[in-house]
Structure formats: structure tokens, C-alpha cells
Amino acid sequence: MRITILAGGVGGARFLRGLVHHLHPDAGPGPGHTPGTRDAAEITGITGVPEITVIGNTGDDITLFGLRVCPDLDTVMYTLGGGVHEAQGWGRSGETHAVQAELAAYGVEPQWFGLGDRDIATHVARTRWLGQGLTLSEVTSRLGERWGLPRQGVRLLPMTDEPVETHVVVEDADAEGGQRAMHFQEWWVRHQAALPAERFVVAGMDRARPAPGVLEAIRTADLVILPPSNPVVSIGIILTVPGVRDALRGTRAPVVGVSPVVGGRPVRGHADACLAALGLPTTTDAVAGLYADFLDGWLVDDADAGSGEDLSRRHRGLVVEHRPLLMTDVPAAAAIAGAAVDLGRRLQRA
Amino acid sequence: MRITILAGGVGGARFLRGLVHHLHPDAGPGPGHTPGTRDAAEITGITGVPEITVIGNTGDDITLFGLRVCPDLDTVMYTLGGGVHEAQGWGRSGETHAVQAELAAYGVEPQWFGLGDRDIATHVARTRWLGQGLTLSEVTSRLGERWGLPRQGVRLLPMTDEPVETHVVVEDADAEGGQRAMHFQEWWVRHQAALPAERFVVAGMDRARPAPGVLEAIRTADLVILPPSNPVVSIGIILTVPGVRDALRGTRAPVVGVSPVVGGRPVRGHADACLAALGLPTTTDAVAGLYADFLDGWLVDDADAGSGEDLSRRHRGLVVEHRPLLMTDVPAAAAIAGAAVDLGRRLQRA
Numbered sequence: 001m002r003i004t005i006l007a008g009g010v011g012g013a014r015f016l017r018g019l020v021h022h023l024h025p026d027a028g029p030g031p032g033h034t035p036g037t038r039d040a041a042e043i044t045g046i047t048g049v050p051e052i053t054v055i056g057n058t059g060d061d062i063t064l065f066g067l068r069v070c071p072d073l074d075t076v077m078y079t080l081g082g083g084v085h086e087a088q089g090w091g092r093s094g095e096t097h098a099v100q101a102e103l104a105a106y107g108v109e110p111q112w113f114g115l116g117d118r119d120i121a122t123h124v125a126r127t128r129w130l131g132q133g134l135t136l137s138e139v140t141s142r143l144g145e146r147w148g149l150p151r152q153g154v155r156l157l158p159m160t161d162e163p164v165e166t167h168v169v170v171e172d173a174d175a176e177g178g179q180r181a182m183h184f185q186e187w188w189v190r191h192q193a194a195l196p197a198e199r200f201v202v203a204g205m206d207r208a209r210p211a212p213g214v215l216e217a218i219r220t221a222d223l224v225i226l227p228p229s230n231p232v233v234s235i236g237i238i239l240t241v242p243g244v245r246d247a248l249r250g251t252r253a254p255v256v257g258v259s260p261v262v263g264g265r266p267v268r269g270h271a272d273a274c275l276a277a278l279g280l281p282t283t284t285d286a287v288a289g290l291y292a293d294f295l296d297g298w299l300v301d302d303a304d305a306g307s308g309e310d311l312s313r314r315h316r317g318l319v320v321e322h323r324p325l326l327m328t329d330v331p332a333a334a335a336i337a338g339a340a341v342d343l344g345r346r347l348q349r350a
Numbered sequence: 351m352r353i354t355i356l357a358g359g360v361g362g363a364r365f366l367r368g369l370v371h372h373l374h375p376d377a378g379p380g381p382g383h384t385p386g387t388r389d390a391a392e393i394t395g396i397t398g399v400p401e402i403t404v405i406g407n408t409g410d411d412i413t414l415f416g417l418r419v420c421p422d423l424d425t426v427m428y429t430l431g432g433g434v435h436e437a438q439g440w441g442r443s444g445e446t447h448a449v450q451a452e453l454a455a456y457g458v459e460p461q462w463f464g465l466g467d468r469d470i471a472t473h474v475a476r477t478r479w480l481g482q483g484l485t486l487s488e489v490t491s492r493l494g495e496r497w498g499l500p501r502q503g504v505r506l507l508p509m510t511d512e513p514v515e516t517h518v519v520v521e522d523a524d525a526e527g528g529q530r531a532m533h534f535q536e537w538w539v540r541h542q543a544a545l546p547a548e549r550f551v552v553a554g555m556d557r558a559r560p561a562p563g564v565l566e567a568i569r570t571a572d573l574v575i576l577p578p579s580n581p582v583v584s585i586g587i588i589l590t591v592p593g594v595r596d597a598l599r600g601t602r603a604p605v606v607g608v609s610p611v612v613g614g615r616p617v618r619g620h621a622d623a624c625l626a627a628l629g630l631p632t633t634t635d636a637v638a639g640l641y642a643d644f645l646d647g648w649l650v651d652d653a654d655a656g657s658g659e660d661l662s663r664r665h666r667g668l669v670v671e672h673r674p675l676l677m678t679d680v681p682a683a684a685a686i687a688g689a690a691v692d693l694g695r696r697l698q699r700a
Contacts, residue, residue: 066478098446102471106496108478117467121452124470128416128458146456 358584
């Protein structure tokens with residue numbers, strides 16, 4: 001079964017790790033063979049077409065200190081590769097911060113975005129390869145090899161090879177017109193999404209095309225899953241890549257979403273602040289509404305079980321199911337992924 | 351007294367530190383105030399013209415992983431700033447190597463050039479500023495501020511703002527014409543100068559001009575010193591920058607050199623292999639011969655005291671003196687620097 005996932009950062013990455021675990025419970029994570037474990041490739045005999053294609057959000061990308069940083073792609077890689085800082089959800093485990101401390105000593109800005117030494121190496125490699133003329137797709141593939149993504153049957157694609165950057169428009173009485181725009185990361189990391197966002201603008205999207213394989217992966221999938229990623233600034237940005245939304249509307253594969261909102265609160269991150277910018281409440285209904293034109297199945301948490309019937313009524317044909325949605329550990333994430341796959345299978349037959 | 355120094359890496363840097371110590375024995379090294387010490391600036395009342403101008407070799411410069419590395423400039427900065435790895439002579443103290451280990455895991459080449467994390471931050475900052483359009487002179491000045499060079503009365507100038515790279519031509523039976531060229535660092539670091547060098551070629555020197563202030567610093571100095579740096583690939587490369595050799599010939603300041611060869615062996619590094627490429631033996635006479643057209647004073651080690659008379663005879667007017675030349679610690683380096691300054695003062699009066 002070919003599964004295509006539209007993923008943001010931590011939520012998408014943890015869901016993906018759960019999905020790989022669900023599909024290949026005996027496979028070890030990460031780049032190398034772990035004693036007593038087997039490769040997904042060994043188990044499934046994967047040779048050509050990857051089993052899972054991940055379309056990663058690149059709207060979060062930012063150039064810091066001349067280095068190209070792709071936070072969402074990296075979080076997916078590190079999480080699948082066993083190199084993520086587990087408690088934090090992003091960045092590298094066993095991280096040190098010598099480089100950034102030195103940059104601060106030199107007075108190099110900005111210092112509000114924390115980059116660890118191991119993480120910086122990823123950005124140095126990426127920037128180097130981009131500078132040599134490789135596309136972001138090619139660079140992402142190279143980086144992913146080190147983290148064992150192909151061995152896990154996972155192909156990670158950036159949503160686009162063109163550099164795009166999500167900017168956030170906020171009110172600013174001192175600025176001309178009463179508003180100013182800042183890079184998404186400055187809003188998210190520096191201001192912790194505390195400045196009310198008026199809207200999101202993706203710089204560069206007018207020139208962007210979907211990366212090679214993106215539309216095909218949606219059109220030819222057996223199942224498309226929207227994991228519990230941020231519906232506005234992660235999946236929402238991917239949906240603005242020309243052709244992606246149409247491909248989702250047109251694919252013969254069922255599209256199953258997993259709610260990133262549980263009991264009226266985002267599972268993680270500042271999705272509430274993002275939904276507010278669209279004038280939407282932080283509810284599973286509101287999120288499903290953003291996907292209404294292509295969504296076939298919708299998994300909500302037990303806490304939101306009551307919203308199911310109303311959702312189905314308003315979005316004709318939408319199948320809503322509820323179960324625990326907190327990805328407290330890998331088995332929990334695997335069970336959620338399994339439920340999404342199971343719902344997709346039933347929708348295929350329907 | 352305005353002193354101008356042509357410097358390579360470790361030898362030049364240690365001599366310089368000795369010189370600063372000689373001129374201001376109470377001044378602390380490094381960027382900050384060390385309790386109980388005073389700034390050179392406080393002591394001397396330096397306000398405008400720096401006391402010591404260092405013209406640094408940039409032929410060793412190399413771009414690694416997309417980062418611009420200037421080994422000789424950095425060694426001078428780190429040594430004067432109290433941040434050098436003392437035993438090694440170059441690189442940073444307390445260094446870690448997370449970034450390069452990660453780059454190796456990604457398969458990013460080359461791996462034969464060791465870059466520590468703290469050191470990499472210098473290259474990231476430099477590359478960033480160069481990318482913003484600053485000249486290498488401007489970048490070097492910014493980096494040097496952090497290391498307290500202005501406070502020590504030291505102005506560090508790259509020999510040129512144009513990127514130049516020393517390449518080494520070696521025999522290679524498999525190559526067309528029986529020879530091939532490699533970057534100086536590959537020859538020096540990777541091959542430890544063990545491949546016999548046919549000659550040195552400085553790529554980019556045909557387009558190079560001396561950096562702002564370089565010729566003026568030589569012409570208007572009260573004393574020019576050639577520290578015990580490599581006479582071929584450090585000072586020898588600076589001498590090939592258009593105008594530098596003529597400025598040395600024309601300056602009214604005495605030019606005093608300190609022999610980098612002691613008892614027929616280089617004090618440090620592979621100067622013997624470099625001299626061999628020019629068909630020269632590893633002797634103080636051979637080195638002085640390379641400077642013969644502008645050298646006024648020449649300090650040799652006691653071990654080479656016998657060569658003095660012969661040298662003076664052959665290089666008319668050259669004053670040769672001998673003393674211990676091993677820079678075993680800062681006071682020893684300060685004493686050698688003091689002897690060079692003293693010789694220069696006597697030559698001024700002569």
C-alpha cells in the first residue's frame with residue numbers, strides 16, 4: 001500500500017514514526033542495523049516504489065548565519081532516524097551549543113533561534129549541496145539516506161524546491177499601515193506566537209512549483225493521511241503549493257485526517273493562535289472545515305466524540321471516528337497511525 | 351614606534367604575542383580585562399594609528415563545506431586573543447568536534463582538514479559577512495575586535511582582499527605532463543608535505559591587489575619585522591602580492607628578520623620541504639637569501655652563529671646577530687621580539 005503524508009514538524013514526525021512502527025513493528029529505527037531488529041526493507045522486500053511518501057512543509061525554512069535551515073524536514077528525518085531530542089521533539093539528541101555561543105561572542109545575529117552543533121552540521125551540508133546546484137529535493141534525499149529513511153520505506157519530499165518562507169502579518173501601531181510582517185520563525189520562536197497574527201503570507205509561493213513527485217504521490221497513492229500537524233502553518237501551507245489542493249480533490253485515494261486539536265486545545269504548539277488568525281475557533285470541526293473539500297475520513301479524540309455527528313452532517317460523506325489521539329510514546333503513535341490506516345482501508349472498499 | 355609585521359601562522363602569531371608582551375609587559379592578553387592587568391591602549395594611550403600592523407598571509411585560505419577558512423589570520427587572532435589551543439599552536443582551546451563528526455556521517459568531504467566547533471563559528475561568521483558584501487579586511491577587523499586586537503594596539507590586515515589560494519605542484523606519473531597541482535592545505539595537512547613539491551603557484555594572485563593599508567603600513571613604518579614564519583609559503587606568498595616587495599625595498603624603515611631555521615632545521619612545520627621546492631637547503635643563509643634585496647638585520651640562533659659572517663659578506667650591509675631563538679614560552683618569545691626591536695632601533699640610528 002502506497003501511503004502519502006502531508007507533514008509539518010513534531011506532530012507529523014511522531015505520527016510518521018508511529019506509522020513506520022505500525023507497518024513494521026520489528027524494524028529498528030535510525031540509520032544503522034540495531035542488533036535484534038530488521039530493516040523495513042528486509043521485511044517488506046521494498047525495492048522500487050517507496051511505501052510512504054512524505055510531503056514536508058518548507059514554509060518554516062529560514063536562512064540563519066548564511067545556512068539554510070529546514071526545521072520541518074529535519075524534524076521528520078531526526079525523528080525517523082533515531083536522532084531527535086526526544087523530550088524537546090525537535091533538534092538533535094546529545095546536542096551541544098559551541099558554535100552558537102561563539103557566534104554570539106562575535107555579535108552575529110539573530111540569537112533567538114537556537115541551533116545546536118549537530119543540527120548546524122545538517123545545515124552546513126544542506127547549504128553546501130544547494131550551493132553546488134543540487135535541488136532541495138536532491139539534498140533532502142541525501143540527508144535522509146544518512147538517517148535510514150529509504151530503509152524504512154520512507155521517501156521525504158519537500159513540498160517545493162523553490163525557496164519559500166511563511167511570513168506573519170501582525171499589528172504594529174508604529175508601522176506604516178499599522179501592520180508589519182515577520183518571518184514565521186521569528187513569530188513562532190522569538191515571540192512564541194503571542195503577537196496576534198492578522199494573516200500568513202508565503203513569500204515566494206507565486207514562483208513555487210510542487211517538487212518532483214509531489215503531485216504524483218498524491219494522485220497515485222492508495223491512501224493519503226494528514227497527520228496531527230498544524231492545520232494552518234504546516235499542512236495549510238502545503239495546501240497552497242500550486243496543484244496540491246487540486247490533486248487532493250482529484251485523487252482516487254481516500255484522504256484521512258487526524259485531528260491536531262483535542263478537547264478544544266492544540267495537542268502541541270500554537271495552532272490556536274494560527275486558527276485565530278483565520279477567524280476560526282480551536283476545534284476539530286474548524287480544522288476539518290479547512291480540509292472539507294477533499295477529506296474522506298477524520299479521526300478525533302475521544303474528548304471530541306460529540307463533535308462527530310455534527311461534522312458528518314455538515315461535511316457530506318465524511319466518516320468521523322474517535323479514539324485516544326495523544327501520541328504519548330511510539331506504541332501510542334503506532335496505534336493512532338494504525339487506526340488511520342484502518343479507516344483508510346475501509347474507505348477504499350466503500 | 352610603528353611596527354609592521356609580515357606574518358604566517360603559528361610562528362608569526364607566537365612572535366607577535368611576544369612582541370605585544372615585550373611592548374606592554376603588564377597588559378593582559380585576550381578580549382577582556384583580566385584582573386590585575388591593563389590594556390595596551392590604557393598603558394600607551396593608543397588612540398589613532400595602531401602601534402603594530404600585521405600583514406597576514408591568506409594564501410593558506412581555503413573554502414571547506416562552503417565556509418571560508420583563513421588559517422593564518424585566525425591563528426594570529428586566537429593567539430593574541432588568548433583563545434588558541436596552546437599545545438597545538440593553532441585552532442581553539444577547549445575545542446569540540448560535533449559538527450565535523452556529523453558532516454562525516456553525512457559523507458561530506460573533505461575530512462582530512464580538522465575543524466572544531468568553536469573554530470567553525472569563526473568561519474560561519476566570516477562567510478556570512480563576506481556574503482553580505484564586506485571585504486576580507488572588514489571581516490578580519492570585526493573578528494579581531496572580539497579578540498581584543500585593537501586594545502592590544504594591533505591591526506590585523508589580510509595581505510589582499512581578493513581570494514587567493516596557494517597550490518602545490520607535485521610529480522604524478524599518472525597525470526598529464528607528469529605533474530598535478532593540489533591546494534596547499536591538502537599538501538600540508540593531508541600529505542604532511544611528504545610529496546616532493548616542484549613549485550608553488552598562487553591561484554588568483556594575477557588579479558590580487560594589496561589590501562587597503564598594506565603598502566602604507568610598510569612604507570610608513572618605523573620598523574618592519576619578518577618573524578620566524580615559513581619563508582616560502584607564508585612570508586614568501588605575501589612577497590608575491592603586487593607592490594609588497596617594492597614597498598619593502600623602498601621603505602625607509604629597517605627590515606629585520608628572525609630566522610625560522612635553527613641549526614639546519616625548521617623551528618616548526620615543513621619549511622625544509624618548501625625550501626627544497628626552490629632548490630634551497632634548510633639554512634639561515636638560504637632564508638636570508640630570499641629576503642636579500644630588502645633585509646637590513648637578521649637574527650639567527652646561537653646554533654647558527656657561525657653563519658653570520660659569511661651572510662654579512664654575501665649580503666652587503668646586512669647586520670647579523672645571534673641569540674637563542676626558540677619561542678618556548680611567552681617570555682622567551684618576548685625576549686626574541688625585544689631583540690628584533692632593539693636591532694631595528696640600532697639600524698634606524700645607523
